[in-house]
Amino acid sequence: MTMKTVVNPFDLSEIGSVPTAEWDEIDAFLTRAHELSEDRSAWMKAHERAAILHRAMEIMKERRDHLAFQIANEGGKPLIDARVEADRAINGMELCIHEIGALKGTEIPMGLTSAGDGRLAWTTREPIGPVVAVSAFNHPLNLIVHQVAPAVAVGCPVIVKPASDTPLSCFEFIDILHEAGLPKEWAKAVAPSRDASEKMVTDPRVAFFTFIGSAGVGWSLRSKLSPGTRCALEHGGVAPVIVDQTADLEAAVPSLAKGGFYHSGQVCVSVQRVFAHSSIVDELAGKLADAAKALKVGNAIEEDVECGPLIRPAEVDRVAQWVEEARDGGGTVLCGGERLSETTYAPTVLLNPPADATISRKEVFGPVVCVYSYDNVDDAIARANSLDVSFQAAVFTNDLNAAMHTYRNINASAVMVNDHTAFRTDWMPFTGLKTSGHGTGGIPYTCHEMTIEKMIVIKG
Structure with a gap:
């Protein structure tokens, strides 16, 4: 197994490493993720997902100072601000737990014309399917929470590629989810090559792609998505x-x-x-x-x-x-x-x-x-x-x-x-317009985008 070295961006000293991922490893995860999404008997129940996120949140609270130091050490964010990021990430877990209870459909009125008479209709929300997340360096823990925890909350298997400069917080967060009881087949962190990254993003098994990073890369990847893959892009502004x-x-x-x-x-x-x-x-x-x-x-x-x-x-x-x-x-x-x-x-x-x-x-x-x-x-x-x-x-x-x-x-x-x-x-809508992005960020909005609204119409 080869390892990717991580350095402190101030003095460029080595502070850690993460394993690199080959396509075979990513392909195996996507295969299993697709199987889990197709097999409704394998879906975790809402209370199970909420319990996992709650345990993960408690672990993060216990390790708050360590997580904040790691944010500063790998990403160069001053410690005083890194502590704020760690607190936001912990709060983000609570927001995701809340959103599990807010995922609900609506009644559709059917008697507005004679064509709808004698029918009842309503919607429910279901997980969209396998999620691929590609993240940025500047908030190495909180951005991962924004992209990964909503997928766990709504019941989507998720594979995440952190920024190559700041992977430590991401890998630790995925480990915390596993420690909290999330089966490893439901979430994975990877550090692949550029070619393997693009292959992962554009794979037809991917139902939703979430990207935070430069506009050039984001729009380029969007143009290569497999037909049917939905996406959210968050770029920058001036x-x-x-x-x-x-x-x-x-x-x-x-x-x-x-x-x-x-x-x-x-x-x-x-x-x-x-x-x-x-x-x-x-x-x-x-x-x-x-x-x-x-x-x-x-x-x-x-x-x-x-x-x-x-x-x-x-x-x-x-x-x-x-x-x-x-x-x-x-x-x-x-x-x-x-x-x-x-x-x-x-x-x-x-x-x-x-x-x-x-x-x-x-x-x-x-x-x-x-x-x-x-x-x-x-x-x-x-x-x-x-x-x-x-x-x-x-x-x-x-x-x-x-x-x-x-x-x-x-x-x-x-x-x-x-x-x-x-x-x-972290609960407000966060939206880039024009070349600044596509879709809406913010934990409640991401949870919504990672689900589909499914309608039932009953004629009686």
């Missing part, structure tokens, strides 16, 4: 924020700093483009730069670190290149704008980078926030809407009419008022 002249900057700046520099900007709805009214843009940008300068950058496993490393040294090179391009194009670097090491980049605030700069058009996935001046809010909204991505957005204002105007006109699936774009709870 999150826009409108800050008008009535905004409370003392409240806005800490929120924007958290939304922009949390996990060093490696979040799909991280604050990236801030459009500030010309009367307050200099003050806002200056205060945001001061907040960024105060952040401590270092190894995420240290208690006082607020910004960890980027996931790979190549990402530091890319971010540095994008910032230099913006600087050369006339953007002003108010703070940061430099590598701190092979694996870290200084939290950076750019003022008025060019609209055609890469950093103004694409998701930076790094610790950089761009601030742009505007005079007319409709112009700012038009600039915010000009890209092919659309996810979460925000507006900071003390004017209700202004808040509603932005809400109605900005392209987004969710608009936060006086809060940053990266706000999320």
Whole structure:
């Protein structure tokens, strides 16, 4: 058996390993998963699934500190935030247990025309079938919970491929499910080659494919899915924020700093483009730069670190290149704008980078926030809407009419008022629009998408 080595992204020291998977192993799981889905006598009962998830949740509570440290150690998320992720993952298990009791159908009225007379009809919900999950590195435990636990909750066998940089949390979570009583044939973690990964995703036995990662990979895999395979894709955005002249900057700046520099900007709805009214843009940008300068950058496993490393040294090179391009194009670097090491980049605030700069058009996935001046809010909204991505957005204002105007006109699936774009709870809908995704995330919505609604019509 060959093993894949996992490193701490700050100092690149080896911290663990996971076994790699060959196609024969994946093929055997999919064969058994298909058999389980077809044999209704093999389906686990609702109370059995709930009991397994509850035991797994209790195990996670006992190991909370260990899980949080592992998140920080393999993913570079500061320990203070990794603890929050571990708590969210534990709460996500409880949400899944709740959703088991919420999976129900509806009565369909049949007497609306004479054609329906004498009939009763209602629906129930059944598991859709085998699920394949492919996940991202930036929340190595909670994303796995979002993709795997709903499958367990509704009764779908599931095979999951974590990000190659952060597989430890995923493999441990699957082990916890097995320890809690889930038969191994119902859930498996794998670290396959790229070719085997694509073969797994596009296999005709797959009923549902859930993907979190880059748009290029997600849309490419969707185009190759077997006919009949349903899917949910969660990509990224270039999150826009409108800050008008009535905004409370003392409240806005800490929120924007958290939304922009949390996990060093490696979040799909991280604050990236801030459009500030010309009367307050200099003050806002200056205060945001001061907040960024105060952040401590270092190894995420240290208690006082607020910004960890980027996931790979190549990402530091890319971010540095994008910032230099913006600087050369006339953007002003108010703070940061430099590598701190092979694996870290200084939290950076750019003022008025060019609209055609890469950093103004694409998701930076790094610790950089761009601030742009505007005079007319409709112009700012038009600039915010000009890209092919659309996810979460925000507006900071003390004017209700202004808040509603932005809400109605900005392209987004969710608009936060006086809060940053990266706000999320695990039970709310989380939806990428345009190239930012397909389908709806959030545990209740994922549980729904992993089931089918089946109708019975009785003529009597």
